[in-house]
Amino acid sequence: MRTLRREQLYRYGAPEPKRYLGCALLRAEVFRNDEHRGYVYIPPQYENLWRELVYGAIYWEKAACWLKGKVSSFRRPLKTAVETLRANAEIKHRQFLLCRRTILQELQLLRFDPNDRNQVFTFIEFGIRFYRDLLNDSFNYAYATGQMYLALDPTRAENLPIFSKSMSPSVLVHAHPLSSK
Amino acid sequence: MLIPSLASDYVGNLNDMSAPEDDDWWDASIELEDTFQTALDAAVEVMTNPAYKQSRLNIVNPKTRTAFGSWEEDEPRVKFFSRNFDQFLQDQGLLEKCPEYIFV
Numbered sequence: 001m002r003t004l005r006r007e008q009l010y011r012y013g014a015p016e017p018k019r020y021l022g023c024a025l026l027r028a029e030v031f032r033n034d035e036h037r038g039y040v041y042i043p044p045q046y047e048n049l050w051r052e053l054v055y056g057a058i059y060w061e062k063a064a065c066w067l068k069g070k071v072s073s074f075r076r077p078l079k080t081a082v083e084t085l086r087a088n089a090e091i092k093h094r095q096f097l098l099c100r101r102t103i104l105q106e107l108q109l110l111r112f113d114p115n116d117r118n119q120v121f122t123f124i125e126f127g128i129r130f131y132r133d134l135l136n137d138s139f140n141y142a143y144a145t146g147q148m149y150l151a152l153d154p155t156r157a158e159n160l161p162i163f164s165k166s167m168s169p170s171v172l173v174h175a176h177p178l179s180s181k
Numbered sequence: 182m183l184i185p186s187l188a189s190d191y192v193g194n195l196n197d198m199s200a201p202e203d204d205d206w207w208d209a210s211i212e213l214e215d216t217f218q219t220a221l222d223a224a225v226e227v228m229t230n231p232a233y234k235q236s237r238l239n240i241v242n243p244k245t246r247t248a249f250g251s252w253e254e255d256e257p258r259v260k261f262f263s264r265n266f267d268q269f270l271q272d273q274g275l276l277e278k279c280p281e282y283i284f285v
Contacts, residue, residue: 014204048200055200058209066217081225 009033012054015042022114026050040107043118045155049127053100056130060093095135099126127154131163 013029018041020027026042028050042050067086074082099122106122129135132149134142142150152159198216205211 011209012207014207051200055206056198058206058211059198059213062209062211062213063217063220066214067221070221078225082221085221085224 010037012040015047015050017044021112023112023118025112040104041110041112042107043110043112043120045117046120046123048157049123049130049154052130053096053103053126057093057096057100060089060096064089064093092135099135124154128152128163130154131160 009032011031011034013031015026015028018025018027020041024044026044026047027039028042030037030040064086067082067089071079071082071086103120103122103126106120110118110120112118126135128150129137129142131154132142132146134145149163152162154160154163200206201211
């Protein structure tokens, strides 16, 4: 978990539009221990997912910390319930850090092409899982419970209400599938 | 189950963890205590509700076999960033023109 500890030290600024390598991208400032360390470039279609990714890490870090402080104020059996919630929050925090690190690794490998959508498939998978509340489930479970959603583009606002609906093929009539371009 | 997933009628609180529309939170200075308190109250109520005694949401003390106790989330191994999703997209014909790096 050494890498994750390092990951916790990083913060990201609000993304701003920027041209880079001929592409219209978003640029987010990177801080480590509150010191400027550089920038990360993000294809603009991932702006909302980037916000959720960074916010999720902040949210669950704070939740785990807050719940840790609450445990001692309860007596058993409620104390056990709060301890469980704290452990779950820490796991969720770790998941977001892992997601963020994995996505950043793919972003660093991205060869920005002005004629391409610059797809980041770990970002897409994160988006599908985030909107379907599947962040904690295996791929097999995600596939078994909603194969149709795995092919939907989570970067399109029109698809977001569909992700939150119960599984019904009829709702997919208005869905926008993923495309390779 | 994680906090937002404790019960189907609790999923609405997922909205509380969506990123705010403003940009005041990027430095992590956002105050969330009220949100956490609401979530905690609701979660504890669900976890200790006798109605969930027979469900997977129930927590059972292994020593006393009472309604509460050790109920741990499985340690996530976060395997979902694997080749499975890439394979799925490939099977769907969605990766035809994508660069090789996604398989690295």
